[in-house]
Amino acid sequence: MSNLKRTALHDLHIELGAKMVPFAGWEMPVQYPAGVMKEHLHCRAKAGLFDVSHMGQVTLRGNGASEALERLVPVDLAGLAPGRQRYAMFTTEDGGIIDDLMVANTGEHLFLVLNAARAEVDLDHLHEHLPDVEISHLRGRGLLALQGPGAEDALAALNPAVREMRFMDVAALELAGATCWVSRSGYTGEDGFEISIPGTMAPRLARALLENPEVAPIGLGARDSLRLEAGLCLYGSDIDETTSPVEAGLSWAIQKARRTGGARAGGFPGADRILRELDEGPDRRRVGLLPEGRAPMRAHTPLFSAEDAAEPVGEITSGAFGPSIERPMSMGYVPTALAAEGTTLWGEVRGKRLAATVAPLPFHPTSYKR
C-alpha cells in the first residue's frame, strides 16, 4: 500500500487495531476489531467516530462565488444563508451526476466536501468553470464524523455550543484546542456532526472523543451499511454520470428557485433533461428493495419483472445485510411503471431468481435534529 495517501489519523487507526484497505487512493480503516456488525449497531445505539479525511475539502472565496457555483449545480445557493449547508450535485451537460457534495456557507467563504474518488475531477471542473473564484483544495485538513444518538453529548463535553446547532447548520467552533468547522450532518441517518479540523490537530480531537466510553471508532464497512439503511446514495454505485438527480430520487435537493417557473430556473448543465424529468417524471427511478429470505442482493444483480422474464428491466446498485433492520436490503433502478411500493421484482442471484419487494426509503428511520 506504498502509493496510498494516509490521513492524519493513520497511527491512531493502527493503534486501535484497524484493518486498513485501499480506498480511492487512500489507506483507510475498513473495520476495527469489533467488526462491521457491532460497529454499525454501536453507532445506532451510542456514538460512532469516523475518519473521513480522505474526502475532498475545498473553499471558494470571492465576490459572486455562490452565483458562480450555482451555474454548476441545480441547487439554490444564493438562498443559502450564512451558517447553513446544502446537499448538491455537479451535473453533466447530459443531466448526469459528476459528483454529489455538501456546500456550506460559513459566512466567510463557501466550503465544499467532495467524494475522495471524484475530488480531482471536481477540482478540474471548478477551475474550468469558475475562473474568477479563488479555489483552495485543503489537502492537509482532517475530517471527522461523529454520528449517533450520543453524538451531541459527546461533542458538547468539548464545547456545549454544539447543542445549539440543528440539522445542516454549520459553525466555526473551538474543539480540543483547534478551531473547527462543524456541521450538524452526516452519512448514517443518525443525528451527528462532521468536523473539519487542521490535520495536525485531528489526532488530539479524535483521542479526546474516544476517551468517552460511549464513542467507538467505526470503519468504512459499517459506514456503508449505515448509509444504505438510511437510503443514502453512494457515488459510483447508486449515482454516476449516467443517472440524473431526478431518476436518483434527489429532486428534494433541487429548490423551487431553480425549477421551471422559479426565480433562477435552469442555468446549470443538463437543465433541459433535469427540468423535463421534474415536470414529466423520469423513465426510471432509484428504489429501495427488500429481498425475501436472507440472501443479500448485491450491486450488479440483474432485476426482472417476472420469475421467468427473459430480459432484465434494471439492476441493483447497492446491496448488503442491514444490521439494524436484521435483513438484507438493496437499492436499484427500475422503470417507473415498476417503481411503486409493493411491486414484486426478481433478482438473479447465483443463477436463481429471488423475489424482492419495492420498499420505501430509508429502510431504517432517520433521526436528524431538525
Place this chain on the structure above:
Amino acid sequence: MKYTEEHEWLEDADGIVTVGITAHAAEQLGDIVFVELPEVGTEVTKDDEVVVIESVKAASDILAPIDGEIVEVNEAIVEDPAKVNEDPEGAAWFFKVKPAEPGQMDDYLDEAAYKAFIG
C-alpha cells in the same frame, strides 16, 4: 482433525466426516449474514460448490473437500449465521458427509501444518 488449504476443517467420527470452516476463515470473512447449505442426500464430488456463505463484505463458496453423500446439515447456522463467527470449529459445523471412499482426507493438512500454512 484435518484442514484444507480452503480453510475447511474435517473431523472423522465413526466413518462420518463433519465439515466446517476454521476460526481463521471466519475471522477473515467477517460477520457472516447468510448461509445456504446443500440438501441431505446430495451426492457430492470433491471441489463441488456445496455451501454459499455471505459475510457483510462478500459472498464465498465452500467446496466439498471429499466425495460422498451429505447425511446431515446444520440448520442452526442457516437460522442464525452469526453462530459461524461465534464457534466456527464447534457448534457451527456446516455439514456431515459419508465418504465415498475411505482415506480421501488423509492427504489434508494436520493442525501444525495448517497453522504453518496460515502463518
